[in-house]
Amino acid sequence: MASIKCANSLKDTPFYDNKSQCDNEGTKVxxxxxxxxxxxxxxQEQHWPAHRGDCxxxxxxxxxxxxxxxxxxxxxxxxxxxxxxxxxxxxxPMRNLWGNTPAIxxxxxxxxxxxxxxxxxxxxxxxxxxxxxxxxxxxxVPESYKGTLKVVMNDIDMDVVALNFCIIALxxxxxxxxxxxxxxxxxxWYSARLKPSxxxxxxxxxxxxxxxxxxxxxxxxxxxxLSKKMKLTGGNTLRVILKRDQWMQLLSKLDSEPPAAVAKxxxxxxxxxxxxxxxxxxxxxxRNLHQRCSRNKFRHDGVLVPFGACADECTIPNPFLHTSTxxxxxxxxxxxxxxxxxxxxxATNATHPTxxxxxxxxxxxxxxxxHTHLSTFQSALRTRPLxxxxxxxxxxxxxxxxxxxxxxxxxxxxxxDVSNLSDTEYIGMRTILPIARPLLDPENxxxxxxxxxxxxxxxxxxxxxxxxxxxxASAFLEASRFLAAAxxxxxxxxxxxxxxxxVSHAKSMFLPFGRFFR
Numbered sequence: 001m002a003s004i005k006c007a008n009s010l011k012d013t014p015f016y017d018n019k020s021q022c023d024n025e026g027t028k029v030x031x032x033x034x035x036x037x038x039x040x041x042x043x044q045e046q047h048w049p050a051h052r053g054d055c056x057x058x059x060x061x062x063x064x065x066x067x068x069x070x071x072x073x074x075x076x077x078x079x080x081x082x083x084x085x086x087x088x089x090x091x092x093p094m095r096n097l098w099g100n101t102p103a104i105x106x107x108x109x110x111x112x113x114x115x116x117x118x119x120x121x122x123x124x125x126x127x128x129x130x131x132x133x134x135x136x137x138x139x140x141v142p143e144s145y146k147g148t149l150k151v152v153m154n155d156i157d158m159d160v161v162a163l164n165f166c167i168i169a170l171x172x173x174x175x176x177x178x179x180x181x182x183x184x185x186x187x188x189w190y191s192a193r194l195k196p197s198x199x200x201x202x203x204x205x206x207x208x209x210x211x212x213x214x215x216x217x218x219x220x221x222x223x224x225x226l227s228k229k230m231k232l233t234g235g236n237t238l239r240v241i242l243k244r245d246q247w248m249q250l251l252s253k254l255d256s257e258p259p260a261a262v263a264k265x266x267x268x269x270x271x272x273x274x275x276x277x278x279x280x281x282x283x284x285x286x287r288n289l290h291q292r293c294s295r296n297k298f299r300h301d302g303v304l305v306p307f308g309a310c311a312d313e314c315t316i317p318n319p320f321l322h323t324s325t326x327x328x329x330x331x332x333x334x335x336x337x338x339x340x341x342x343x344x345x346x347a348t349n350a351t352h353p354t355x356x357x358x359x360x361x362x363x364x365x366x367x368x369x370x371h372t373h374l375s376t377f378q379s380a381l382r383t384r385p386l387x388x389x390x391x392x393x394x395x396x397x398x399x400x401x402x403x404x405x406x407x408x409x410x411x412x413x414x415x416x417d418v419s420n421l422s423d424t425e426y427i428g429m430r431t432i433l434p435i436a437r438p439l440l441d442p443e444n445x446x447x448x449x450x451x452x453x454x455x456x457x458x459x460x461x462x463x464x465x466x467x468x469x470x471x472x473a474s475a476f477l478e479a480s481r482f483l484a485a486a487x488x489x490x491x492x493x494x495x496x497x498x499x500x501x502x503v504s505h506a507k508s509m510f511l512p513f514g515r516f517f518r
Contacts, residue, residue, distance in 0.1 A: 002179065002371050004354045007036035007308025008043035010050055021310045027354055032056045033290045035360045036308035054307075060282065060292040067279030070498050076276035079501075095157065096331050097320065098190065099339035101452065103132040105140035106415045112446040113414075120148040122411065124404050124439065126395050127419040128153040130189065131164045132339050138386065139376040148385035152406050152413070154393060158246060159329075161392045162253040163188065163320045165240060168388055169206045171374065172232035172381045176201055182374050186367060190336045192267060192302030192321055192328075193314040207254045214251050220244045225399065234382040239389045241403055246392055256319035262326030263317035267302065274332045280505070283498045290360035298363045304336060306364030336366055345369040395421055396431055404439055412441040415448050422451035471511065478510040479503045 006022035007030075026037030030044065033055040038044040059065055069076040106123055109115060125133060134151055141149065155161055167185050170176065176184065184198045213228050220226060222245045229239045242250065271278070278299055282292045294307055303311040321330055348369040349355035355368055380386065389406040393399045395418065405411035416436050421427045429451070440447040480503050 002182070002368060004037050004306065004352075004358075005309060006039040006043050007051070008038060008047040009308075009310045010047050026308065029354060029357045030055060033058070033061070033293070033360055034288075034358055035290055035293060036306075037354050037358065054290075054293045054297075058290065058293055060296060061289040063289065065283075065289075065292075067276065067283055067498050069276050069279065070496055073496065075496055076280065076501070077274070078277055078280065095159070095329055096334040097130055097160065097163065098330070098334050098336045099129055099132055100334075101338070101454075102341040102344075103136035103339060105137045106133060106417050106450055107137050107141065109140075109142060109145060112448075113444070115142045115144045117145060118147060119444075120150065121415075122150040122152070122413045122441070123415045123417070124152040124154070124413045125417045125419075126154050126400075126404065127417075127421050128155045128164065129160060129419065130339070131167050133417065134164075135373050135377050138380050138384075139373055141380075141384070148387065150387045150389070150406065152389045152391065152404055154391045154395075154400070154403060156392055156394055158249045158392055159253060159320060161242075161246075161390055162250050165238075165250070165390055166202060166206050166254075166320075168232075168238055168390075169209065169230075170201060171378045172236065172238065173205060173209075173230070176205070178375070178378070182371050182378070185374055186304060186370055187314070188318065188320060190304035190370075191314060192263075192318055193311075194316045194318050195313045196316060199316055202254060207251070210247065210251045210254060214247055217244050217247060225403075232381060232386075234384070234386075236381060236384075236386045237388070239387075239406060241389065241391045241406075252324070253319060256322075256324045258317040258319055258322040258324060258326040260315070260317055260326075263322050263328065266322070266326055267328040270328055270332050271299065277332065280498070280501065284502055284505070288360055291362050294360055294362040294364070298336075304363055304367050306358075306367055307361040309364075337362060340366065340369060348372050395427060396435065401435065401439065412447075413439055414441050414444050414446065415450060416440055417450040418452075420452040420454045422453055423455045425455055472507065475507040475510040476503060479506040482506070482510070 004026040006024045006026040008022040022039060022043055024039035024043075026039055028040070028044065029037045030051070035054060036051065038047070067076070106125075107121065109117060109121075113119075113121075123137060128134070131153070134153060138149070138151075153161075153164055155164075166188055170181055170185055180197065180201070184201045187194050187198050188202070209228075209230065213226070217224075217226055223243050225241060225243055226247060227239060227241045229237055232238055278296075282295060285291050285295065297307060298304065301311055303314045305311050317326060322328055345365055349358075349365045352368070355365060358364060387406075389403075391403040393403050404413070404416075416439055418427075418432055418436065422429055422432055432449075432451075436449050440449060483503055483506060
């Protein structure tokens with residue numbers, strides 16, 4: 001786990017425009033906010049002029065804080081649907097490279113085949129999204145398992161494929177120092193801006209691999225499938241199977257240099273237009289109010305670092321989160337925390353004497369959780385037999401069964417994760433089942449098709465019954481009781497009251513959805 005740096009960014013200088021970060025480890029936690037740690041009382045006192053606005057003087061951390069729409073006496077944008085849409089600048093359809101469901105171990109070997117299972121295992125992520133589920137699966141494999149694990153990652157979004165390729169290539173091939181490597185990967189994944197050293201790492205250790213392939217395939221057909229197999233540490237391999245045009249897209253992404261001014265304006269415009277949504281998220285933090293400061297800082301800066309860390313070196317727009325012209329591509333509701341299980345983050349940080357106390361620093365704790373997982377994953381790359389395949393094809397295309405087999409004939413999987421392709425709005429089970437069945441290992445009774453139904457309930461015909469006022473009123477009352485929030489004596493409150501809106505936002509948690517699963 002990475003060490004906690006002292007939060008004093010004013011060491012040896014009283015001037016805010018000449019920051020100098022203390023290099024010592026922070027072991028003394030600020031009791032006023034539990035957001036930051038210092039190496040000494042001297043550093044804490046020296047940094048107080050900069051820190052007090054986030055500590056005892058923080059407006060956000062007061063119970064009396066209210067969202068701007070309430071102070072201004074207007075309806076919020078998420079009620080009036082004013083403000084910018086999810087595609088604010090006419091750019092590409094916005095995505096969420098961070099995920100919106102917690103990472104899972106798709107094998108769960110102990111509960112299925114058993115820790116003593118001796119055969120090789122194969123897992124296919126048909127719509128992988130980012131690498132978090134692969135990460136969680138690999139680090140969860142018990143040490144007693146000695147077989148080979150094959151992982152196929154497929155996604156139709158080439159930005160996703162490019163990012164996953166960079167992460168594996170850097171962790172398994174790059175000669176970077178371990179801490180530099182892990183920090184680079186975390187920022188490529190989660191930060192709006194990068195350090196020059198992060199960009200240099202990609203240019204030096206990832207780009208040449210792709211450029212070499214592109215140089216050799218210039219005269220190939222645009223749709224011809226081409227495979228590149230790379231040796232990783234420990235005798236492991238990474239195979240990338242893409243069409244010629246997809247290889248060229250991959251190189252283009254690695255060469256992309258979004259203009260900084262456009263990137264800043266693009267993201268700032270989105271943030272200001274969606275301020276009511278942000279304020280609602282802040283107001284819903286009720287237990288540890290200083291967590292609002294952590295959330296607000298990440299929202300504003302867009303750099304995933306501990307709260308007390310200085311991010312001034314991060315000046316270059318992240319090409320994986322921007323278009324080549326500088327447009328921000330992440331959904332405004334995208335949040336790195338949504339991709340990880342909060343109890344798991346707490347458990348990881350509980351092993352560190354300082355992090356266990358820094359409960360207000362939501363994103364700093366996430367940084368260390370991901371750092372720990374990446375470190376374990378990197379160790380597995382060097383000590384376990386692991387073979388990866390990256391592809392990009394539509395699930396229902398004729399190419400997919402071949403690509404899902406990693407280019408091997410008659411290859412089947414012990415787990416096939418189709419994510420929310422199973423939702424009717426995407427592909428649906430009628431299309432998925434005939435394709436998926438031949439891809440599962442018939443000799444393994446634990447071979448499983450994993451589906452995520454994000455939109456099941458809204459498409460149920462019975463959903464019409466839930467729109468009845470009686471049902472909604474009952475759910476609202478239950479939400480009010482649970483949240484210990486007054487509902488104006490049973491009267492309908494004005495829709496600018498943040499307490500009313502908080503309860504209203506939670507009422508769907510109390511609707512009788514159980515009927516759909518009986």
